[in-house]
Amino acid sequence: MKSPNHFFGRRTPSTAASSTPDRFSHSPCSSYSDASTVRNKSTKNPVALAARSVAGVFVSCFTPPESEKSTTFGDSEEFKAPSVFSDTSRASSERRRSSNSNTSRAGSERRRSSNSNTSRAGSERRSSNFVSSSHNSSSQSRELGNVNIPFTMDEILKATRNFSPSFKIGQGGFGTVYKGRLGDGTTVAIKRAKKSLYDNHLGVEFQSEIKTLAQVEHLNLVKYYGCLEYQQERIVVVEYVPNGTLREHLDCLHGNILDLAARLDIAIDVAHAVTYLHMYTDHPIIHRDIKSSNILLTENLRAKVADFGFARLAADAESGATHVSTQVKGTAGYLDPEYLRTYQLTEKSDVYSFGVLLVELITGRRPIEAKRELKERVTAKWTMKKFNDGDAISTLDPRLEQNAANNLALEKVLELALQCLAPHKQNRPSMRRCAEILWSIRKDYREIADARLLPGHSQKITSVREK
Ligand SMILES: Nc1ncnc2c1ncn2[C@@H]1O[C@H](COP(=O)(O)OP(=O)(O)OP(=O)(O)O)[C@@H](O)[C@H]1O
Numbered sequence: 373m374k375s376p377n378h379f380f381g382r383r384t385p386s387t388a389a390s391s392t393p394d395r396f397s398h399s400p401c402s403s404y405s406d407a408s409t410v411r412n413k414s415t416k417n418p419v420a421l422a423a424r425s426v427a428g429v430f431v432s433c434f435t436p437p438e439s440e441k442s443t444t445f446g447d448s449e450e451f452k453a454p455s456v457f458s459d460t461s462r463a464s465s466e467r468r469r470s471s472n473s474n475t476s477r478a479g480s481e482r483r484r485s486s487n488s489n490t491s492r493a494g495s496e497r498r499s500s501n502f503v504s505s506s507h508n509s510s511s512q513s514r515e516l517g518n519v520n521i522p523f524t525m526d527e528i529l530k531a532t533r534n535f536s537p538s539f540k541i542g543q544g545g546f547g548t549v550y551k552g553r554l555g556d557g558t559t560v561a562i563k564r565a566k567k568s569l570y571d572n573h574l575g576v577e578f579q580s581e582i583k584t585l586a587q588v589e590h591l592n593l594v595k596y597y598g599c600l601e602y603q604q605e606r607i608v609v610v611e612y613v614p615n616g617t618l619r620e621h622l623d624c625l626h627g628n629i630l631d632l633a634a635r636l637d638i639a640i641d642v643a644h645a646v647t648y649l650h651m652y653t654d655h656p657i658i659h660r661d662i663k664s665s666n667i668l669l670t671e672n673l674r675a676k677v678a679d680f681g682f683a684r685l686a687a688d689a690e691s692g693a694t695h696v697s698t699q700v701k702g703t704a705g706y707l708d709p710e711y712l713r714t715y716q717l718t719e720k721s722d723v724y725s726f727g728v729l730l731v732e733l734i735t736g737r738r739p740i741e742a743k744r745e746l747k748e749r750v751t752a753k754w755t756m757k758k759f760n761d762g763d764a765i766s767t768l769d770p771r772l773e774q775n776a777a778n779n780l781a782l783e784k785v786l787e788l789a790l791q792c793l794a795p796h797k798q799n800r801p802s803m804r805r806c807a808e809i810l811w812s813i814r815k816d817y818r819e820i821a822d823a824r825l826l827p828g829h830s831q832k833i834t835s836v837r838e839k
Pocket residue numbers: 373374375541542543544545546547548549561563594610611612613614616617661665666668678679681
C-alpha cells in the first residue's frame with residue numbers, strides 16, 4: 373500500500389496512481405448501525421505526559437526487558453495502557469473479548485487500567501507485549517521465569533506455518549502481512565518487518581507504530597495485540613480485519629459496489645476513529661497517513677483505521693505549542709499543502725487528508741489519476757471546481773445511481789470536503805465537527821432514502837432533490 377506514492381522527507385509527489393476499471397457487476401451492499409463514541413481521556417499530569425511522549429508505553433520495545441528506568445514511568449497512569457498484557461492468559465482473554473469489542477469495553481479497559489497500581493504497571497512494562505531474546509523460542513518462557521509472554525515465536529511460527537506464502541495476505545512498506553490463528557483460536561494479522569527495517573531509520577517508524585498502537589483502543593481502529601522481537605525477527609500482531617481495504621472496495625475488487633449509504637457509514641467510522649486519536653489525552657495523536665488503503669473493512673462494512681507507522685503525538689497544548697515541526701511524511705495526493713510548506717504538523721493535517729478521502733468516497737477516483745487529462749488529474753481539485761461551478765453531480769462515482777438521496781448527500785459531503793481542504797488549517801473544521809456534520813448528512817440521507825421506498829412518494833423526493 374505504501375510504496376508507490378509514499379512521501380519520505382522532501383521527495384516530489386509521485387503521480388503514478390491510476391484508475392481501475394469496473395470489473396465486477398453491480399449489486400446492493402448491506403449497511404449497519406453506528407455505535408462508536410468518542411472519549412477524551414485527559415490527564416493533567418505533566419510528568420506522565422512527558423514520560424509518555426518521550427518513551428511511550430513501549431519503552432522496552434526492541435530492548436531487553438528491564439528496568440530500573442521504567443520505575444520512573446510507573447507513576448504515570450498513562451503507561452498503564454489497556455493493551456499491555458500482564459500475562460499470557462490475560463492476553464488471550466483480551467483477544468477473545470476484543471473479537472466482540474465495543475467502545476464501552478474500551479472505556480472500562482481504560483478505567484481498569486487507570487486503577488492499576490504501580491507494581492502492576494511495572495510487571496506489565498516488563499512483559500510489555502514485547503519479548504527480546506536471543507534464545508530459541510521454546511526456551512523463552514522458561515528463561516524469563518515469571519515474566520509472562522503474550523506471544524512466543526513458536527506460536528507465531530505455528531500460526532503462519534513458518535511464514536508460509538500461503539498465509540500471506542499482504543505486502544506493505546513495513547513488511548509482509550500474514551493471516552494466522554493463535555493458540556487460543558484468535559485469528560490475527562501478523563506483520564513481519566522486512567529486514568531493511570532493522571536499521572535505525574526505519575526502525576524508528578516501526579517503533580512509532582507500536583508505541584502508538586499500544587496506547588489506543590477504539591472500535592474503528594485496528595486493535596493492537598502485541599509485538600515480539602526474536603533474533604532477526606520483528607513481529608507485530610494486530611486484529612485481523614477480513615474484508616480488504618476501502619480502496620479495494622472502491623475499485624470493486626470485492627465484487628460489490630459500495631452504495632452511498634455504506635460510504636457515508638465508512639466516512640463516519642473514520643471520523644470517529646480520528647476524532648478519538650485527536651482527543652486522546654491532552655497530547656493528541658496525529659495519524660499522518662489517512663487514506664483509503666489504510667481503511668480496512670469488516671464483513672459488515674464497518675471501517676477500521678490501520679497503519680500508525682507515521683503517527684505522532686501532537687504538541688502539548690499546555691505548553692502553549694500548537695504544532696509539531698517534523699519531516700514531511702504521508703502519501704501523495706493526501707498531503708496537507710500547508711504542512712508541506714511549513715513542516716508544521718497539527719491535527720488539521722489529518723482533516724485535510726480526510727477531505728481528500730471524502731472526495732474519494734464520492735467520486736470513486738484515486739486522489740491522483742495520472743492517466744486523466746490534466747485538469748482532472750488531481751481529483752480533489754477537479755471535484756471542488758465542479759462543485760463551485762454548480763456541477764457537483766458530474767463528479768458522482770458513475771457506479772452510483774443519481775437519485776434524490778444520493779444527490780443531496782453528494783452536495784453536502786462535498787461542502788464538508790471543501791471545508792476540510794481549506795488551504796489554511798484554521799479554516800478547516802475539527803475532526804469532531806466533521807463527524808457531527810456527517811451524522812446530520814446521514815440522517816437526511818436516510819429520511820429521503822426511506823421516503824423513496826414508500827409507494828406514492830416519488831414526486832415528493834423529486835421536489836426535495838430540486839430544492
Ligand atoms: N489487520 C489487517 N487485517 C487484514 N489484512 C491486513 C491487515 N493489515 C494489513 N493487511 C493487508 O496487508 C496489506 C499490507 O498492509 P501493511 O499495513 O503492511 O501495508 P503498509 O505498507 O504498512 O501500508 P501503508 O502503505 O499504508 O504504509 C494491506 O493492503 C492489507 O490488504
